[in-house]
Amino acid sequence: MIIHQLSVFLENKSGRLTEVLEVLGEENIRITALSVADTTEFGILRLIVSDPERARELLKLQNFTVNLTDVISVMAPSEAKHYAKILKILSDIDISVEYTYAFSVGDKSIIILRCSDTENAIKALKSHEMELLKASDLYKI
Amino acid sequence: MEIWNPHFECMDRKGISRVQSERLRETVERVYFNVPYYRNKMQEAGLGPESIQTIDDIVKLPFTTKQDLRDNYPFGLFAVPMSEIVRVHASSGTTGKPTVVGYTRNDISTWSEVMARTLTSAGANKNDFIQVAYGYGLFTGGLGLHYGGEKIGASVIPISGGNTVRQIQLMHDFGSTVLACTPSYALFLSEAIQESGIKREDLKLRVGVFGAEPWTENMRREIEDKLRIKAIDIYGLSEVIGPGVASECMIQEGLHINEDHFFPEIIDPKTLKVLPSGSTGELVFTTITKVGLPLIRYRTRDLTRLTYDTCKCGRTMVRMDKCLGRSDDMLIIRGINLFPSQVESVLLEMNEIKPHYLLIVDRVNNLDTLELKVEVDEAFFQDKISQLESLRQKLQNNLESSLGLGIKVTLVEPKIIERSEGKSQRVIDKRKY
Structure with a gap:
């Protein structure tokens, strides 16, 4: 249930994101989801890709600072109340969400969550019968 | 033109x-x-006190460097018991330890004397209001000007550095006639005065004594135009005494060295041989009246040239050119000395950072700015903005408290900063003096 998300440190300057995508593109790595968090000087690129271990090696070879981060992914109907319910389940047991992003496929949303306590977040979401995705599910989308 | 002594x-x-x-x-x-x-060093060189009879014998004596002061931190080179020391000052050092200097009552009186000469040669006298906008404290600038100002009987305004709004207000309300600060702060003030809406005619400012950092003739012209004053260059370093080592007169053709107190030589920084009169080289001083901390052939690392003929002002004291640069990598930022190795030692104390860095010095609105680009260690990179932000803040705080200087820290991607076996480019100085 744990998904390895690729996190890349980027300086805020034009062309850097393109370079990351070109490196991955040359090796036919697929991107399921992408999000960027940024400040005025630097940013962190977060990617769900088909082969995170290999993607990490490729980027390291090109001198990028890269790390794999554990995240979880939940599939839910696209109505806002479902997203709200997921967050409520976690906050009720004092698990904080460090960041989250989502995208929709048909009438469903796929939600990525980075939690302060990944193991217990998975347990709690499962006990509320939330539909958790495995890495293999996610990479096929 | 008055001459103090x-x-x-x-x-x-x-x-x-x-x-x-x-x-x-x-x-x-x-x-x-x-x-x-000093005794050990002289004995090693086969010298005793009797070996030195005239000033020409000085070349026999060994040199003293900033490293020697550091090795004997804090008081190892003092020549009197601490009970005789009435003041200490300190400047930042390269390894976190400052360079400490001590003064006896007599030294303070010598310092006041040479500062009185300095201010008099800039045309100041007992009728003047001297606004001392150099920092007061461990830095010698503030108190050096202060004692000299009192010695000539002027009214001293010990406002210290910063707080530009108040500087302008007091300059106007008190009628300051002499301004003492760094040349870059003088330029900054001149623009702030223009913006404040105060008319130049309502200010009584007549002359400025500027030093503690290198500046060019162009910068002098700009200050003189903008502030409509005479801008006088002064030179000093805390190890020798502080400000008052040398200063320009109204003729502005070189800085008169108070050579009856500080004996200057020009050497080749590589061979350490004394260069013929008129050559450009590294300036070396021997203090010949100081009691607390006498220094023998102290290498300043400043590059300049000496002229021995009599000045149009009537003074015979040897003149030095404006300093042309340094024979080491020391930077002067807003009047404060900074060695790149000081930055490095702060970085080495932090595991989250690789000691690969680039220092960028610039001048924005006439004030020096300092930026440090540094690489994040991959082992530490954890994909949280807040974590990187707090790392940046921690590094910035550590640097500021250890260097005594504001600095902007920027985190950069790895391998951006050039590596090399030898001396890599660690500093980019974009300032145009």
Whole structure:
């Protein structure tokens, strides 16, 4: 249930994101989801890709600072109340969400969550019968 | 044009040599018997106090460097018991330890004397209001100007550095006639005055004594135009005494060195040989009257040239050119000395950062800015903005408290900063003096 998300440190300057995508593109790595968090000087690129271990090696070879981060992914109907319910389940047991992003496929949303306590977040979401995705599910989308 | 102490300042060359010889003999005897460090060094060179008879014998003596002061931190080179020391000052050092200097009551009086000469040669007298906008504290700038100002009987305004709004207000309300600060702050003030809406005619400012950092003739013209004052260059370093080592007169053709107190030589920084008169090289000083911390052939690392003919002002004291640069990698930022190795030692204490860095010095709105680009260690990179932000803040705080200087820290991607086996480019100085 744990998904390895690729996190890349980027300086805020034009062309850097393109370079990351070109490196991955040359090796036919697929991107399921992408999000960027940024400040005025630097940013962190977060990617769900088909082969995170290999993607990490490729980027390291090109001198990028890269790390794999554990995240979880939940599939839910696209109505806002479902997203709200997921967050409520976690906050009720004092698990904080460090960041989250989502995208929709048909009438469903796929939600990525980075939690302060990944193991217990998975347990709690499962006990509320939330539909958790495995890495293999996610990479096929 | 007034001269504070014409007896010494206008003495003929022969007389100066005689005074210097006598004072050097006394100094050498004092350090030989009171400072084990100097005694050992002289003995190693096969010298005793009797080896030094005239000023020309000075070339036999070994040099002293900033490293020697550091190795004897804090008081190892003092030549008197601490009970005789009435003041200490300190400047930032390269390894976190400052360079400490000590003054006896007599030294403070010598310092006041040379600062009185400095201010008098800039045209100041007891009728002046001197606004001292150099920092007061461990830095010698503020108190050096202060004591000199009091000695000539002027009214001293000890406002210290910063707080530009108040500087302008007091300059206007008190009618300051003399401004003492760094040349870059003078330029900054000139623009702030324009913006404040205060009319130049309502200010009584007449002259500025500027130093503690290098500046060019262009910068002088700009300050003189904008502030409509005469801008006088002064030179000093805390190890020798502080401000008051040398200063320009109204003729503005070189800085008169108070050579009856500080004996200058010009050496080749590589061979350490004394260069013929008129050559450009590294300036070396021997203090020949200081009691608390006498220094023998102290290498300033400043590059300049000496001129021995009599100045149009009547003074015979040897003149040095404006400093042309340094023979080491020291930077002067807003009047504060900074060695790149100081930055490095802060970085080495932090595991989250690789000691690969680039320092960028610039001048924005006439004030020096300092930026540090540094690489994040991959082992530490954890994909949280807040974590990177707090790392950046921590590094910035550590640097500011250790360097005593504001600095902007920017985190960069790895391998951006050039690596090399030898001396890599660690500093980019974009300032145009």
